[in-house]
Amino acid sequence: MVSLDGIDCGYGGARVLFGMGFEVMPGEVVTLMGRNGMGKTTTIRTLFGLLRPTAGRIVVRGRDLTGAAPHRIASAGLGYVPEGRQVFPRLTVEENLVATARGATQGGWTLDRVYAAFPRLKERRGNLGTHLSGGEQQMLAIGRALMTNPELLVLDEATEGLAPVIRGEIWGAIEALRREGLAILVVDKNLEALLRIADRHVVIAGGRVVWTGTTAQLAADRSEATRHLEV
Template sequence: MVSLDGLDCGYGGARVLFGLGFEVMPGEVVTLMGRNGMGKTTTIRTLFGLLKPTGGRVRIRGRDMTGAPPHRIAAQGLGYVPEGRQIFPRLTVEENLVATARGGTAGGWTLERIYGVFPRLKERRGNLGNHLSGGEQQMLAIGRALMTNPDLLVLDEATEGLAPVVRAEIWSAIERLRADGLAILVVDKNLEALLRIADRHVVIEGGRVVWTGTTAELAADRSRATRHLEL
């Protein structure tokens, strides 16, 4: 689905990624883990064309999309839930969802299907985005990305700053999407939840991949991987 190969990227003269690479296969759930400031968000911004790499390649379905603008990346079937949610504050819940809708195959995402995953959004369909709680805004950000009918959903800090009960709702929704066969790349710090939902894990430190493996491999050699996640 997506292949990042030898990515170098940064901000101005400050380099953040150093030859970073990994893949996400169709229908696979992959986690991107690492301490704060290790390059996770930079990786995702580079994937979506929000940053242009100085080296390496971004391939989507085998097609070289390195440096392509974000709208072309999205058109390849990638949906983005950014850190900080970034919903439209002066649009209602339903307007936020409809604003990003893109036709897909039969059985694709519709308003009613979004409301089935997140009933709370249906209850607040007429509320403005800035009148929602943080958890509701995150549900809306996920729903908005799903309305583009993606083949790969990318979530940056999926449950950061949310109350435990809301985090549980978000993880339940992600598990449901996984069961539907949607490929997912997720950034989060909740290791136990990530172990439960993911097929493979990528750990980065200093803008480099320092460990990668399956959930079974992580469970068998947990200390080797998690030493890169500890403060």
């Protein structure tokens, strides 16, 4: 589905990523883990064309899209749920959902289907983005990404700052998407939840991949991976 190979990238003269590389296969759930400041968000911003790499390749569904504009990345089948949610504050819930929607094929994501997945959004369909709680904004950000009918959904800090009950709802929604076969790349700090939903894990430190493996491998011996996660 997506492959990053040897990506170098950063901000101005400061390099953040050093040979970053991993892949996500169709229908697979992959986590991107690491301590704060290790390059997770930079990796995702680079994947979506918001930062231009100075070396390496980004291949999406067999197409080399290295350095492509964000709209080309999105149209290749990637949906983005950014850190901090970033819903449109002066648009209603429904306007947020339709603003970037792409036509759904049979069985694809429509307003009715998003409302069925997140009933709370249907209740607040006329509310402005600024009038939603943090959890509702995260549901809206996920629903907005799903309305682009992606083949890979990317969530940066999926449950950061949310109350436990809302985190449970978000993880439940992600598990449901996984069962439907949607490929997912997720950043979060909740290791137990990630172990429950993911197929593979990529751990980064200092802008480099320092460990990668399956959930079974991580569950069998956490010491090598988790030493790069602990503060």
